[in-house]
Amino acid sequence: MIRFDGLHTFYGDSHILHGVSAEIPVATAVGLLGRNGMGKTTLIRTLMGYVRPAQGRVQCDGREVAGLPPEKMARLGIGYVPEGRGIFPNLSVRENLVMAARPGIDGKKAWTCERVLATFPRLAERLNNGGNQLSGGEQQMLSIGRALMTNPRLLILDEATEGLAPLIVAEIWRVIAGIRTSGIATLIVDRDWRRVLAHTDRALVMEKGQIVLHGASAALLADPQALAERLGV
């Protein structure tokens, strides 16, 4: 569905991505692993059009999309849950969800407000609360809910469980598993590499702006030694 090839991205003079290539096939869950500062978020920001690559290609369904702005990428069916959440603090839970609503690229509205609330019962209890009145976990759920309301074909989750209590973390992984079985492709960044591998089909490991290891998640999980070296665990 999305393929990127030879991506080089800079922040000013800092060369961050050094020729990154990979693909996310339709309905496939892909994990993106790597220590802090290795370029995972920069890769996502490059794919989403927040940063323009200096070199390289991004293709969506075979069409060149590198450099398209984030709203155009969203229209192609890519939902993004950024690190740090990105909800509207002054709008209620309901307003946050309704504002994001959009049919999918196939014209269908598989994800509705009702379905998001059934998925996250905690949000149903907070429907009229402002975004700024939610706990960190609820804000994260709302952020995922907003992305689902766009009926994406690919959902990108960057550190969706960071800083949350274990019970909430477990709840979010349960939802991620449900999203996977519903046929939405995912690109998942999370510090918990075991859970990332357990919830994905394939995984990419980044080091210093390059993909240094990739393979089937089950195979990486079965032989964690190579991974441990790359991740420093």
Ligand SMILES: Nc1ncnc2c1ncn2[C@@H]1O[C@H](COP(=O)(O)OP(=O)(O)OP(=O)(O)O)[C@@H](O)[C@H]1O
């Ligand atoms: N806006 C920016 N301007 C300049 N340098 C940046 C900017 N954002 C990130 N960097 C640098 O780019 C490198 C890659 O950062 P990035 O956030 O992509 O890494 P990451 O693998 O996602 O790590 P983390 O888990 O810490 O977010 C780091 O050295 C970081 O300091």
